[in-house]
Amino acid sequence: MDPAEDKNLDYQQGTISTVELHDAIRRETPLHPGERGGVGITVIVLSSIILIFGGGHFGSSLTVAENYIPAPRPSLDGSEAGAAQVVWIDKWMGEGKKVYNNCIACHQASGLGIPGQFPPLVGSEWVDGGTKRLGAILLHGINGPFKVGGQTYNQLMPAWNNLNDEKIAQVLTYVRRNFGSLPEGEDGVVTTEMIKAAREEFNAHTAPFTEAELLAIPGDAQLSGAKVNLETGEPL
Amino acid sequence: MTVPQPTQEDLNERAAIDRSARYPVMFFFTSAAAWLLFATVMGFMSSLKLRLPGLWDECAYMSYGRLFPVHFNALVYGWAMQAGIGVMLWLMARLTRSRIAHPVAVIVAGHLWNAGVALAVVSIWFGAGRAIPLLDFPGWLWPVLGSGYALTVVWLIPMCLGRRNALFYISELYLIGAAVWFPWTFLTANLLVGEGAAPVAGAGAGAWYLSNLVYFWMAPIALAVAYYIIPKISGRAIYSYPLAQVSFWLLAFLAGWTGISRFMGGPFPAWMAAASGAASIFILLAVVATVANLLLTLKGATKLWEYSPSLRFTVIGILMLAVWSVLTALGSTYVFGRNLQFTHFVAGLDALAFYGFFSMTMFGAIYFIVPRITGSEWPSGDRIRTHFWFSTYGIITMVVVTLVGGIAQGGDLAVWDRTFSVSFTNSVAYIVGRCLAWALITWSNLVFLQQLALMFIGKGRKSAGPTLIHAEPGEVQSARAAAGIQ
Numbered sequence: 001m002d003p004a005e006d007k008n009l010d011y012q013q014g015t016i017s018t019v020e021l022h023d024a025i026r027r028e029t030p031l032h033p034g035e036r037g038g039v040g041i042t043v044i045v046l047s048s049i050i051l052i053f054g055g056g057h058f059g060s061s062l063t064v065a066e067n068y069i070p071a072p073r074p075s076l077d078g079s080e081a082g083a084a085q086v087v088w089i090d091k092w093m094g095e096g097k098k099v100y101n102n103c104i105a106c107h108q109a110s111g112l113g114i115p116g117q118f119p120p121l122v123g124s125e126w127v128d129g130g131t132k133r134l135g136a137i138l139l140h141g142i143n144g145p146f147k148v149g150g151q152t153y154n155q156l157m158p159a160w161n162n163l164n165d166e167k168i169a170q171v172l173t174y175v176r177r178n179f180g181s182l183p184e185g186e187d188g189v190v191t192t193e194m195i196k197a198a199r200e201e202f203n204a205h206t207a208p209f210t211e212a213e214l215l216a217i218p219g220d221a222q223l224s225g226a227k228v229n230l231e232t233g234e235p236l
Numbered sequence: 237m238t239v240p241q242p243t244q245e246d247l248n249e250r251a252a253i254d255r256s257a258r259y260p261v262m263f264f265f266t267s268a269a270a271w272l273l274f275a276t277v278m279g280f281m282s283s284l285k286l287r288l289p290g291l292w293d294e295c296a297y298m299s300y301g302r303l304f305p306v307h308f309n310a311l312v313y314g315w316a317m318q319a320g321i322g323v324m325l326w327l328m329a330r331l332t333r334s335r336i337a338h339p340v341a342v343i344v345a346g347h348l349w350n351a352g353v354a355l356a357v358v359s360i361w362f363g364a365g366r367a368i369p370l371l372d373f374p375g376w377l378w379p380v381l382g383s384g385y386a387l388t389v390v391w392l393i394p395m396c397l398g399r400r401n402a403l404f405y406i407s408e409l410y411l412i413g414a415a416v417w418f419p420w421t422f423l424t425a426n427l428l429v430g431e432g433a434a435p436v437a438g439a440g441a442g443a444w445y446l447s448n449l450v451y452f453w454m455a456p457i458a459l460a461v462a463y464y465i466i467p468k469i470s471g472r473a474i475y476s477y478p479l480a481q482v483s484f485w486l487l488a489f490l491a492g493w494t495g496i497s498r499f500m501g502g503p504f505p506a507w508m509a510a511a512s513g514a515a516s517i518f519i520l521l522a523v524v525a526t527v528a529n530l531l532l533t534l535k536g537a538t539k540l541w542e543y544s545p546s547l548r549f550t551v552i553g554i555l556m557l558a559v560w561s562v563l564t565a566l567g568s569t570y571v572f573g574r575n576l577q578f579t580h581f582v583a584g585l586d587a588l589a590f591y592g593f594f595s596m597t598m599f600g601a602i603y604f605i606v607p608r609i610t611g612s613e614w615p616s617g618d619r620i621r622t623h624f625w626f627s628t629y630g631i632i633t634m635v636v637v638t639l640v641g642g643i644a645q646g647g648d649l650a651v652w653d654r655t656f657s658v659s660f661t662n663s664v665a666y667i668v669g670r671c672l673a674w675a676l677i678t679w680s681n682l683v684f685l686q687q688l689a690l691m692f693i694g695k696g697r698k699s700a701g702p703t704l705i706h707a708e709p710g711e712v713q714s715a716r717a718a719a720g721i722q
Contacts (some may be wrong), residue, residue, distance in 0.1 A: 024607045024702065025250045030242055031405060031467060034477030043528045047521050054517035057569050061500070061510040064570055 088233035089189070096174025099167045102160070103175075111179035118155065119148035121179040125219070128180045131172065131190055132221035133214050135198040138168055141208035156208060165195040187230060194225035249333065250608075256335035257326045258609040260342035264322030265602055266692050267350055269685045271314025272595070276681050278307030279587075280674035286667045297361055305360045305372040308586070312370055312449070313353045313381065316590055318346075319598040320457045321388055324411055326605050327460060328392050331408045332399035342391055349384030352377060368442035369586075370449065371429050378426040382419065389415045406480045407460035413488060414456035421448040421492075436503050440496055444512075447495030447564075450589045451487065451519065455557065458597035462530050462554050465604055469547045470540055475532035479525055486522035490515050497568030498582070513568035516561075523561045530554055543704040545620045546604035552628060553597030559635070560588045575646035580666055584638025591677065592631035599623070599684070606688065607703075612696025614703035619683050621705050626680030634673035641666025 106118040113120040121127050126134060126148065139161045144154035160168065169190045176188035226235035242250075282303040285291060292298035329336055336342060356373035359365065365372040373381070392415055396408075425445035429438040467474055474480055493515030500509035530551075534540075540547050563585055566572045576582070603620065607613050614620060641663050648659030690696060697703060 024611075024613070025247055025254065027702065028242075028250070029468060029471040031403070031464070032473030034406070034467075034474035034480070036478060037476040037532060039476065039479060039525075040528065040532070043524060046524050050517060050520045050524065054514045054520075057517055058510050058514035061513055061570060062506055 087231055088228075089230040092170055092189070092233065093174055093177065095167075096170035096172075097178075099163065099171035100174055102163075103171070106157075111175070116151075117153075119146075119151070119153050121175055123181070124148050124179075126214075127176060128182065130218070130220045131176075131194065131223045132198070133217050133219070134172055134176070135168075135190070135195060135223050136202055136205075136209055136214060136217065138172065139195075139198060139202055140205050142214065143208040143210055146211035146214075159208065161199070165199065166192045169195045187227070189228060189230070190223070191225050191228055191235075193235075194223035197224050250330070253329050253333065253335050254326075254609045256337075256339060257329050258339075260336060260339045260346065261322045261326045261605065261609055262692060263343050263346050264318045264325070265606065266688060267346070268315045268318035268322065269681075269688050271310050271318065271353065273678070273681050273685050275307050275311035275315055276674060276678040278303055278310060280671060280678050282307050283667060283671040283674050287664065287671060296363065301367075302361055302363065302365070305365055305367075305369070306357050308369060309356055309360060309372055310353070312590055313356065314350075316454065316594050316598070317385075318349065319595070319602065320414075320454065321346075321349075321385075323461060323598060323601045323605065324389070324392065324415065324457060326609070327407060327464060327601075328395050328411050331401060331405050331411075331464075332395045333401045334395040334398050336391060337394060338391065342388055345384055345387035348387060349381065352381040352384050355380065366429065366438075368429055368438055370446050371425055371442050375426070375430055378422070382422060382426075385422075386419065389418075405463075406474065406477065406484070407464045409481070409484055410456040410460035410463070413484065414453050414460070417448075417452040417456070417491075421445055421452055439499060439502075440504055440508070443498040444495035446586070447498070447516075448491060450560075450594070451491035451494060454589070454594040455487065455491075456484075458553060458557065458594055459526060461597050461601045462526075462550050465546050465550045465600055466530055466533050468604075469544050470534055470537035472533055472537060475529050475535075479529050483522040483525040483529070486525070487519065490519040490522065494519060494564075497573065498577075500568065500570070500573055500577070509568075513573075516568040517565045520561055520565055523558055527554055527558045542706055545614070545617075545624070545703070545705050546600045548600070548624060548705060549596050549603060550600030552624075553593050553595075553600060556588060556592040556596060556631070560585065560593050563588070563635075563639070575650060576642045577646070578649070579642035579645040580638040580663065580670070581642025581646070583670075584635050584642065587634050587638075587673075588631060591627075592635070596627065596631075599627070602688070606691050607696070610691050610694070610696055612691065612694065613699050613701070615687055615690050615695065615697055617703050617705050617707070619687050620703065623680045623684045623687070624705070626676050626683070630673045630676030630680060633669060633676065637666050637669030637673065641669070 107113050107121050108118075111121040126137065137157065139159060141159040142157045144156065145152050147153075163171075169192045172190040172195075173188060176182060176190065180188060182188050228235055281298075282300055285298070285300040285303060289300075296302070325336060325342065328334075356377055359374050359377065360372050364374045366374065392411070396412070422445075425441045425448075427433075428441035433441075463474060463480060494512055496504060496508045496512040497516055500513060502509070534547075534551070541551065567576050567581065567585065603614065644666070645659055645663045648654055648662055649656075
């Protein structure tokens with residue numbers, strides 16, 4: 001079919017014929033050293049997406065692993081009794097720790113604050129006392145000057161009432177149990193029900209509280225709501 | 237940029253290099269193709285066992301637990317690595333303008349490697365395997381395989397040292413990378429799964445090794461081929477040479493981090509899966525840059541896709557690399573991975589990496605190299621077309637079926653009160669799809685092996701023109717001749 005059929009003598013003689021080189025070799029184009037073409041916008045955009053996605057994955061997967069709590073599952077006979085259960089308070093505290101991320105900038109992960117600038121939660125009479133003052137502060141904020149542990153702070157803590165009742169309850173539970181030194185017999189738990197009640201109680205309040213207003217609330221006053229079973233989260 | 241046309245002396249030199257490479261390279265290619273056929277038949281049979289578990293059930297040798305590792309090890313060590321080594325030898329010889337000084341020594345080392353693979357397959361078949369994917373062979377075998385590799389690849393060193401080419405081309409960088417990274421990963425993985433090692437460490441090392449085999453060995457060789465064949469056939473310079481170098485170093489820095497995410501959620505420190513998942517995503521930077529670079533090089537010469545078998549196989553292989561790395565990156569995130577982990581999807585991804593991506597690129601290289609070293613042209617363009625389409629459809633079927641099947645199976649497995657047999661019954665349709673895919677691939681490989689055997693025994697076409705997938709129309713031919721392209 002090809003006029004040049006059978007003209008390849010490349011390997012038929014022991015040496016290479018300079019005339020009858022195998023055509024595949026003759027046909028070859030030489031390699032160019034390469035150029036310096038610009039990278040298209042598509043590649044740059046794709047690369048940025050990859051970087052953002054990859055970094056996000058790295059961060060989030062570490063967090064996922066850290067906060068991983070296995071879902072409760074029944075035992076083989078289908079009953080829930082005797083099956084490994086997640087203790088309610090552990091989960092509540094775990095969620096509270098997540099909400100506390102909002103607070104870290106000022107109060108620090110250690111809860112010690114920054115001396116002279118942001119008040120500590122550890123050893124603070126506001127935390128160790130009743131939940132009513134604490135709930136009021138969280139829902140509407142507090143405007144300085146006010147005293148914590150004998151030291152005066154002139155700061156504004158903003159209101160956090162944009163968080164839902166459950167989240168506020170969780171973070172208060174976390175703060176009280178983790179940073180507070182609670183009286184004997186006090187479990188430090190704040191429930192969603194309590195925050196709901198507090199929201200109604202302080203509904204009329206619009207501006208942040210001042211120290212005087214808060215001191216008007218008795219130091220050991222508690223938010224109204226039932227205590228709960230720490231194992232199950234059910235009201236007692 | 238214009239490059240001087242080769243002189244008669246250059247042509248003689250090319251011919252001399254090809255002649256020195258003829259026997260060793262053909263040895264690797266033909267034994268690789270034989271292993272490939274064996275591996276794909278085993279792949280088909282192991283998929284069949286999933287559909288008909290009762291088949292040959294009195295025979296331990298035909299159980300899935302042995303057939304599948306036999307298939308996978310033969311595919312990777314028998315076919316893929318041998319084809320890669322053959323390509324490496326020829327490409328390095330051409331790029332450095334050195335001959336293969338001791339072809340006989342290379343062939344002897346090649347026999348050692350083949351003996352190692354055969355022993356591995358037989359040991360697995362007799363039940364002495366270690367049950368870690370791609371490290372299935374018994375522990376005493378890795379020195380045999382390792383020395384077979386070392387004694388072959390060591391001949392690249394004199395080629396590099398005695399290089400007579402002023403241009404240090406990007407493909408050489410990739411080949412050197414592949415040559416030195418494999419012994420490191422192979423040794424590390426084998427020491428970590430050896431006697432007395434913790435089983436968890438073994439599983440982790442196995443996953444790390446599997447991913448590194450692709451990114452640290454297969455990808456560099458395939459990219460060396462792509463950076464060689466695409467410019468060679470299109471007659472165009474690489475679109476951006478600096479970008480090619482940057483992608484190489486990105487690959488070098490990131491590849492070693494990948495792999496562990498296969499076992500995310502497993503009993504490893506959380507940072508391992510997190511870092512390796514992130515690396516699987518970041519490595520897309522290198523893949524995107526490389527694929528874009530290669531496609532931009534080809535831009536304007538895409539018509540050649542119609543005719544050139546080497547180009548067509550290489551380009552589809554590189555595209556499948558992109559698909560594989562994107563799917564792997566998605567699979568190593570929690571969102572997708574938690575449902576796809578331990579399903580058909582993982583097996584499909586492995587097939588995509590080793591068959592879809594690497595093998596297709598190697599076919600491209602073989603279609604380019606073999607006519608040069610045997611001095612004859614491929615017997616039939618139609619057969620090449622058959623090989624291409626059966627392989628391509630086979631692997632696409634495989635990926636689609638295992639992806640959809642993986643999602644379904646993962647969904648079933650995630651429901652705690654659904655029994656395992658339910659999830660299995662639900663995936664029957666997908667298993668049939670896997671069988672079909674392997675059947676298509678097996679047929680394509682039979683065709684390929686027949687063509688390669690004809691070339692091997694000197695029954696290739698003696699002709700001045702290349703064997704093309706479709707005959708070129710006259711005007712394309714003359715346009716190419718006018719542009720000075722092959």
